[in-house]
Amino acid sequence: MIRFSNNVSLLRTSEIRDLMSLATRPDMISFAGGMPGNELFPTEEVDEIYNSLPLDLKRTAFQYGPTPGFPPLLGVLKEFLRAKGLPVDTNELLITTGSLQAINILAKVFIDPGDVVVTENPCFIGAISAFQSFQGHLHGIDIDADGVLLDPLKAFLAQSREKAPKFFYSTPNFHNPAGILYSEERKNGLIEVLKEHQLPLIEDDAYGDLYFDEGAARTARPMKATYDQELPICYTGSFSKILGPGFRLGWMLAPREVYEKCELIKQSDDACSPTFTQVLAYEFVRSGRIHPYVAKMRGIYKRRKDTMVAAIHRYFPEEIKWVEPRGGFYMWCACPPELDLMAVLRASIEKGAVFVIGKTFDPKGTDNSHFRLAYSHTPEDKLERGIQIIGEALKDALRK
């Protein structure tokens, strides 16, 4: 007889998945996937990089590598992170197989069954699953346009003194799914609260480089860059959104004592992240190609966001509320609670446009009044038609 572990039995399957399988029509306009557009990848640059590698480096690329990462990549990545003000000399850097692995490793390092973990609500689904797979009990704190709400966070931490949570997980810059950027005040306030409770922070910065204006760039400064001395902060980042998710490369910058546990776990997890893509990423960063590429991506994502927002003004009913993103891939829409969002999704899919409903990103899985639009994957010429389809489905459902 097959008897599964408690860890895996706790993972949620979702009714949305069946619906999503209908959304694979080739002409479907997708606001669903949180990924870069296929046509945007730097394929020519990477061709050039691979073809000009010396033979011994090509051979190295095929081989296993050290668990912490390909040393030359660690070197250039440190400089990349130092430029963001991050304390790379007093912390340790670990290359991971996507930043999702960093989140999973941290979950394994911190969570015993039944431990409480505090997240934002909504929260990145990958983190929810990672924390639940180690039997963490998730408590989500609501957010607004400036970040996590501090009063409910304080109240929850005050009532949890008996059994203190293990950490707070946050995506302060261009949040997935909410698209928001924490204000400086909210970041400062959050750090004060966490300091008072000595609660470690996992700062997920997967989108921090994808800002749309200079003000947003300044506000997106990592909290770890400013507050490293005051609180244990494990900072994670990724090449997925600034080079390609297929590289499966992310990183974690963590205090030495946390890093040591993480490295041990990574040894048994996958021994090392792909050397092949680490060599390519190394050259991409070392040669400086990364900067013009990411600058170009910022421009493209901003134009996609602008086009989508213009279409939303035109086609969405006024009952739908949203905050204009200042970077990243996503916009989060709030609807009246009486709206049947599953019906809206079904109608949109029938007409040819798909998005993701909020329940997916709720640690408790109950949210029925939000949905996420990702504009990163959809070319500009399709965005307007897609928004028109969703807007009409929303209006029909609201008038019922």
Ligand SMILES: Cc1ncc(COP(=O)(O)O)c(C=O)c1O
């Ligand atoms: C907030 C956030 N963190 C982490 C990740 C994981 O990305 P990866 O494992 O590809 O680095 C994602 C991917 O969508 C994300 O949205």
